Amino acid sequence: MRVRDWEDIVSDVVESNADPEGWRALAGDRPSGVGEDFYLGHPSQGVYHLKTYAKNPFEVRGVGTQVARKVDDGLADLLPDGDSGRFAVQQPVEDEDEAEERASKLEQVVQAHADAPTTPEDFFDDVMDALESPAFGPMEYDPYGRPDAMDDLREEFADAEELLDAELDDLVEEDDVGRGFH
Numbered sequence: 001m002r003v004r005d006w007e008d009i010v011s012d013v014v015e016s017n018a019d020p021e022g023w024r025a026l027a028g029d030r031p032s033g034v035g036e037d038f039y040l041g042h043p044s045q046g047v048y049h050l051k052t053y054a055k056n057p058f059e060v061r062g063v064g065t066q067v068a069r070k071v072d073d074g075l076a077d078l079l080p081d082g083d084s085g086r087f088a089v090q091q092p093v094e095d096e097d098e099a100e101e102r103a104s105k106l107e108q109v110v111q112a113h114a115d116a117p118t119t120p121e122d123f124f125d126d127v128m129d130a131l132e133s134p135a136f137g138p139m140e141y142d143p144y145g146r147p148d149a150m151d152d153l154r155e156e157f158a159d160a161e162e163l164l165d166a167e168l169d170d171l172v173e174e175d176d177v178g179r180g181f182h
Helices: 004-014 098-115 120-130 146-157 157-173
Strands: 025-027 037-042 046-057 057-069 085-089 135-141
Touching: 004 037, 004 046, 004 057, 025 146, 037 146, 046 157, 057 157, 085 120, 098 120, 120 135, 120 157, 146 157
Parallel strands: 025 135
Antiparallel strands: 025 037, 037 046, 046 057, 085 135
């Protein structure tokens, strides 16, 4: 298992060329210490576990690793389905022409959904397609605690959990986050 910077994991997701709608996410507070836990899974890409914290109001730091190479039935049951919130990973546009093209697609999507009855999920999916999001899907997130499935994933990947906790705790200590902002 290779521990890497959390942004490298997100880059892997962006560059995966996997079906963007196939991603599922689960996130919440770490059970001990500062920061958050984040699981990101895709049937063909596996499951990633990230641990992050806010070094200051402008910088997020963290670590992550791939904990499973595929999502089998047992893991699929722990990741959210379409009945939860939504998340997306976005990439910045490269130039003005690309920005105008995406804006035009987005305008067409909004107009089409305004003219016809659709569901919020369909609207979200179509907007993500128009924006060419590399990853999006259902997400279960608890900003004040942890979704229940996170404890099951914690047990399933106990070795990775222990290693990532130690790495994140080292970053937190190195950054003197526990002493507050000055």
